[in-house]
Amino acid sequence: MLPAAALAELQRVFAADALSTDPAECLVYGYDNSRRQATPDAVVFPTSHEQVVELVRIGREHRQPLVARGRGTNTTGASVPTAGGIVASFERMNRVLRIDADDRIAVVEPGVINGDLQVALAPHRLFWAPDPTSAPFCSVGGNIACNAGGPRAVKYGATRDNVLALRAVAGNGMAFRCGTPTTKGSTGYDLVRLLVGSEGTLALVTEATLKLAPLASAKRTLRATYVDVGAAAKAVARIMAQPVAPCALEFLDDECLRLARGHGGDAIPLAGAMLVIEVDGEADTLPAAVDAIARAARGEGLEDLAVAEGEAEVAALWAARKALSPALRTLSPNKINEDVVVPVSRVPELVAATRAIAAKHALPIVCFGHAGNGNLHVNLLPRDEAEQARATHALDELFDVVIRLDGTLSGEHGIGLAKREFMPRALDAHALALMRAVKAQFDPDGILNPGKLL
Amino acid sequence: MLPAAALAELQRVFAADALSTDPAECLVYGYDNSRRQATPDAVVFPTSHEQVVELVRIGREHRQPLVARGRGTNTTGASVPTAGGIVASFERMNRVLRIDADDRIAVVEPGVINGDLQVALAPHRLFWAPDPTSAPFCSVGGNIACNAGGPRAVKYGATRDNVLALRAVAGNGMAFRCGTPTTKGSTGYDLVRLLVGSEGTLALVTEATLKLAPLASAKRTLRATYVDVGAAAKAVARIMAQPVAPCALEFLDDECLRLARGHGGDAIPLAGAMLVIEVDGEADTLPAAVDAIARAARGEGLEDLAVAEGEAEVAALWAARKALSPALRTLSPNKINEDVVVPVSRVPELVAATRAIAAKHALPIVCFGHAGNGNLHVNLLPRDEAEQARATHALDELFDVVIRLDGTLSGEHGIGLAKREFMPRALDAHALALMRAVKAQFDPDGILNPGKLL
Numbered sequence: 001m002l003p004a005a006a007l008a009e010l011q012r013v014f015a016a017d018a019l020s021t022d023p024a025e026c027l028v029y030g031y032d033n034s035r036r037q038a039t040p041d042a043v044v045f046p047t048s049h050e051q052v053v054e055l056v057r058i059g060r061e062h063r064q065p066l067v068a069r070g071r072g073t074n075t076t077g078a079s080v081p082t083a084g085g086i087v088a089s090f091e092r093m094n095r096v097l098r099i100d101a102d103d104r105i106a107v108v109e110p111g112v113i114n115g116d117l118q119v120a121l122a123p124h125r126l127f128w129a130p131d132p133t134s135a136p137f138c139s140v141g142g143n144i145a146c147n148a149g150g151p152r153a154v155k156y157g158a159t160r161d162n163v164l165a166l167r168a169v170a171g172n173g174m175a176f177r178c179g180t181p182t183t184k185g186s187t188g189y190d191l192v193r194l195l196v197g198s199e200g201t202l203a204l205v206t207e208a209t210l211k212l213a214p215l216a217s218a219k220r221t222l223r224a225t226y227v228d229v230g231a232a233a234k235a236v237a238r239i240m241a242q243p244v245a246p247c248a249l250e251f252l253d254d255e256c257l258r259l260a261r262g263h264g265g266d267a268i269p270l271a272g273a274m275l276v277i278e279v280d281g282e283a284d285t286l287p288a289a290v291d292a293i294a295r296a297a298r299g300e301g302l303e304d305l306a307v308a309e310g311e312a313e314v315a316a317l318w319a320a321r322k323a324l325s326p327a328l329r330t331l332s333p334n335k336i337n338e339d340v341v342v343p344v345s346r347v348p349e350l351v352a353a354t355r356a357i358a359a360k361h362a363l364p365i366v367c368f369g370h371a372g373n374g375n376l377h378v379n380l381l382p383r384d385e386a387e388q389a390r391a392t393h394a395l396d397e398l399f400d401v402v403i404r405l406d407g408t409l410s411g412e413h414g415i416g417l418a419k420r421e422f423m424p425r426a427l428d429a430h431a432l433a434l435m436r437a438v439k440a441q442f443d444p445d446g447i448l449n450p451g452k453l454l
Numbered sequence: 455m456l457p458a459a460a461l462a463e464l465q466r467v468f469a470a471d472a473l474s475t476d477p478a479e480c481l482v483y484g485y486d487n488s489r490r491q492a493t494p495d496a497v498v499f500p501t502s503h504e505q506v507v508e509l510v511r512i513g514r515e516h517r518q519p520l521v522a523r524g525r526g527t528n529t530t531g532a533s534v535p536t537a538g539g540i541v542a543s544f545e546r547m548n549r550v551l552r553i554d555a556d557d558r559i560a561v562v563e564p565g566v567i568n569g570d571l572q573v574a575l576a577p578h579r580l581f582w583a584p585d586p587t588s589a590p591f592c593s594v595g596g597n598i599a600c601n602a603g604g605p606r607a608v609k610y611g612a613t614r615d616n617v618l619a620l621r622a623v624a625g626n627g628m629a630f631r632c633g634t635p636t637t638k639g640s641t642g643y644d645l646v647r648l649l650v651g652s653e654g655t656l657a658l659v660t661e662a663t664l665k666l667a668p669l670a671s672a673k674r675t676l677r678a679t680y681v682d683v684g685a686a687a688k689a690v691a692r693i694m695a696q697p698v699a700p701c702a703l704e705f706l707d708d709e710c711l712r713l714a715r716g717h718g719g720d721a722i723p724l725a726g727a728m729l730v731i732e733v734d735g736e737a738d739t740l741p742a743a744v745d746a747i748a749r750a751a752r753g754e755g756l757e758d759l760a761v762a763e764g765e766a767e768v769a770a771l772w773a774a775r776k777a778l779s780p781a782l783r784t785l786s787p788n789k790i791n792e793d794v795v796v797p798v799s800r801v802p803e804l805v806a807a808t809r810a811i812a813a814k815h816a817l818p819i820v821c822f823g824h825a826g827n828g829n830l831h832v833n834l835l836p837r838d839e840a841e842q843a844r845a846t847h848a849l850d851e852l853f854d855v856v857i858r859l860d861g862t863l864s865g866e867h868g869i870g871l872a873k874r875e876f877m878p879r880a881l882d883a884h885a886l887a888l889m890r891a892v893k894a895q896f897d898p899d900g901i902l903n904p905g906k907l908l
Binding site (some may be wrong): 052092100101102103105111125134147149153154158160161170173175176177178180182183184185186187188190192193194196197198202206214215216217234237240242243244251281282284287289291292301317339341342343344346370373374406407408409410411412413414415419423426427428430431433434435437438439440441442453454 | 554555556557558559600601603607608612615624628629630631632634635636637639640641642643644645646647648650651652656668670671683691694695696698699704716735736739742743745754774793795796797798799824827828829843860861862863864865866867868869873877880882883884885886887888889891892893894895896907908
C-alpha cells in the first residue's frame with residue numbers, strides 16, 4: 001500500500017492518465033517473461049526526464065521501491081516488483097530524438113521499441129546492433145538494463161558495446177549525464193558501461209545516445225548440418241578462428257531441429273546439429289567472404305553445406321530459429337531457459353556436458369543459440385512435477401559446468417531474480433562486495449529495483 | 455619520507471633488488487612524458503599478485519600513497535607521484551601467461567610491453583588492437599590505466615573495447631577478479647570497463663585477459679591530399695559514413711606536413727591537409743574495399759589520391775606520422791599536446807576553431823591525429839614565455855570549443871594532472887560526485903594515485 005502522502009505527491013507530478021493504483025491495471029505491470037508476478041502499489045508513465053527526477057525524489061522521501069519497466073520481455077524477473085512500490089513504465093517516453101547519420105548516432109528516449117528504432121534508421125542505411133528475439137516488442141531501455149544481445153552481437157557487439165552516452169537519475173536523486181557521442185573517450189570513470197546491464201538497480205535511464213553501424217548492402221545465409229553436436233561445435237570454433245566475422249552464427253541441436261521443422265517446414269533439415277550462418281558485406285566483397293566462412297564450416301562431420309536459396313528459405317530458417325524459444329514453452333510451460341556463455345573453444349564441452357546432465361536426470365534439455373559468442377541457450381524442459389524437481393538439480397550442475405569451463409551465468413538476459421542465488425558461484429566475494437558498495441553509493445536507500453541482481 | 459615501520463614491512467615483502475629508497479633511483483620513477491616530476495619515497499618492483507596484495511595492505515596501514523607505473527610514457531602526469539609515497543613499477547610483471555588462439559584471448563601480466571605482446575601474437579595471426587605511438591615502449595597495464603587508443607581504434611576499438619577480464623587489488627585491500635574470457639557477459643556490474651581508464655585510482659591491475667582480433671592478410675595505404683583542412687575534414691566524415699571501415703584514418707594539417715616532410719622526405723607531399731588511410735582485408739576482398747574508401751575520399755577540394763607504392767613509401771608515411779609528436783617537442787619544448795575528441799561531423803568546425811584560436815593568440819597550433827574517431831591531437835606550440843602565457847588562454851578556449859561541439863577532453867591520453875582542472879567543464883557536478891563516490895568505495899583511504907583524474 002502506497003502511503004497517502006506519497007500518492008498525493010505522485011498525483012502532483014503525474015496527470016490522472018499517467019498514474020494508476022487500480023489493482024487490475026497494476027497487475028498487468030507486475031510480470032515479465034519469467035512468469036514470476038507481483039503487484040505494484042502504483043504504476044506511473046513518465047513522459048519527461050524532469051518527471052523521473054521528481055519520481056525518484058518521491059521514492060526516496062517515502063522509501064518506496066521504484067522498478068523501471070520497459071516492455072517486460074525479459075526472462076529473469078528483473079522487472080517484477082517483488083517488494084511492491086511503484087513501477088515506472090517508460091512506454092510513453094518513446095521518442096527518437098535525433099538520428100545523426102554522419103556521426104552514426106541516435107539519441108532516444110528509453111521507451112523506444114527496438115524494432116521501431118531499426119525502422120527509423122533504415123532510410124539512413126544504419127542500424128543499432130542489439131537484435132534480441134523480442135526486438136519487435138522490447139524497448140531500448142530494457143535492452144540497456146539487461147545488456148541485451150542477439151545473433152548480430154557476434155560481429156557488431158551487444159548493448160554495452162553500442163551505447164555511447166546516457167542521461168539518468170541515480171537512486172540517490174542525482175540526475176546526471178555520462179559518456180560522449182563519440183567512439184572514443186577517456187574522461188573519467190566509465191559510468192555508461194556501469195549502468196548498462198545494471199537492471200535498473202543503480203539509476204533510471206531517461207535518454208540514451210546509441211552507436212549505430214552502417215547496414216551492409218548484401219547478406220548471404222548459409223546452413224550447415226553436421227552428424228552430431230560435437231562436430232558442429234568444432235566448426236563454430238574454426239569459423240571464429242579465421243578473420244572474416246559472420247554477422248550471425250547460430251547453433252541448433254538435433255532436438256531443436258525436430259521442433260523447428262514443425263514451424264519452418266521442409267526448409268529445416270533433420271540432422272545431428274545445424275549452424276545458421278549469416279555473412280554480410282558489399283556486393284563485390286561478399287562472395288569472397290562467403291567462401292572464407294564456407295571453408296571454415298567444412299570439416300569432419302559436415303553433412304551438408306548450402307547457401308539458402310531465395311528469401312523464402314532464408315525467412316524459414318530464421319523463423320524457425322526465432323520461434324524456438326516460444327515453441328519450447330508450449331512443450332514445457334515451466335521450461336528453464338538459461339543463456340550461459342563459455343569461451344568458444346569450450347562450446348563442444350558445454351554441449352557434451354548438457355547431454356550428460358540430461359541423461360543423468362532423465363530430463364529433456366535442448367541447446368541452441370549464439371554459438372559465435374559461446375552464448376548458448378540451454379533449455380531445460382520439465383514436463384511434470386517430478387521432472388521439475390530434477391530440473392533444479394540439473395540447473396545447479398549446469399552452472400557448475402559453465403563456471404568450470406571459464407564461462408559465466410548470463411550472456412545477454414541478465415541476472416534478475418532467476419540467477420541471483422548463483423552470483424556467488426560466478427563472482428568472488430570481493431567482486432560482489434565492490435558491486436554492493438557501488439550500489440550503495442548510487443542508491444543508498446535501496447529503493448531501485450530491490451532484491452534484484454545482487 | 456617513508457615511515458621506518460612501513461619500510462620494514464616492504465623489506466619483508468620485496469627482496470633487496472626489488473625495493474629502492476635511493477633518491478637517485480627514485481627520481482627515475484618520478485616523471486612521465488608530461489615533463490612533470492616528483493620524487494617518490496620508495497620504488498618497488500612486484501613480481502606477483504600476492505606481492506601487490508601485500509603492498510596495498512602496507513600502503514593502507516601506513517597511509518602511504520601508491521602510484522602504479524607502467525613505463526611512464528603517458529602525457530598527463532598520471533604516473534607522477536606528486537604526493538610522494540611508493541611507486542609500484544610493474545616492469546617485472548611482464549609475462550604473457552597464455553595465448554589462446556581459438557578463443558582469441560591473451561592473458562598477460564600488466565608489465566608486458568604492448569609491442570612485445572604483438573610480436574608474441576603474430577605467429578598466431580592475431581593482434582591486440584591498442585597501438586599508441588609508444589607501443590614499442592609502453593605497457594599493457596599503462597594502456598589499461600589511460601584507455602589507450604591509436605590509429606587502429608577507428609576499426610578495432612580502443613583499450614576499453616578490448617579487455618575482457620581483470621584481476622586487481624582495490625585500494626581497500628580487496629583482491630578480486632572481474633569479467634570473463636568471453637565476448638559477451640551480463641553477470642553483474644561491469645567492473646572491467648570501470649577500471650579501464652581509471653588511471654590507477656581505483657585498483658592495481660595484476661592480470662588482464664585481452665580480446666584479440668585476427669590479423670588481416672593484406673593491407674593497403676592511401677594518401678589523399680586536399681586544398682585545405684576543411685576539405686580534408688569533410689572527406690573524413692564521408693569516409694566514416696559509408697560501410698567499409700578503414701583500419702586507420704589519420705589527419706595531418708599543412709603545418710604538420712611541412713614538419714613531417716623533414717622526417718619522411720619526398721614521400722610526404724606539401725598540401726593544405728593530408729589523410730593517411732589504411733584499409734585491411736583478405737586478398738580477394740581488399741580491392742573492392744579500397745575502391746569504396748577511395749570513392750568516399752574523393753570530393754570537393756581533393757588534390758591527389760594515391761595508393762602508396764611499395765613498403766618504403768608506406769613506411770615513410772607512417773614514420774612521418776609517428777615522428778610528429780616528438781618532432782613537435784623539438785620545436786617547442788613546452789608544447790601542449792591535447793587529444794580532444796568531437797563527433798566526426800564536427801571535425802571541420804574543430805579545425806576551424808583551432809585556426810581562429812591560433813590567430814587570436816598569435817600562437818602556432820597544429821592538428822593531426824585519429825580523425826576517424828574525431829580524436830585530434832591539437833598541439834599548442836609556444837616558443838617563448840610570452841607565447842606560453844598566451845597558450846594557457848588558448849587551451850582554455852580550446853576546451854570550451856570542444857565541449858560546445860559535443861566532444862570531450864580526452865580520447866586516449868586520459869586526465870591525470872594535466873586536465874584535472876577542466877573536468878567540471880566536461881562533466882556535470884552529479885556525474886563527478888558519483889565518480890568520487892565510486893572512488894571512495896574502492897579506495898576509502900585515498901592512497902591510490904592521489905590527486906589524479908578527479
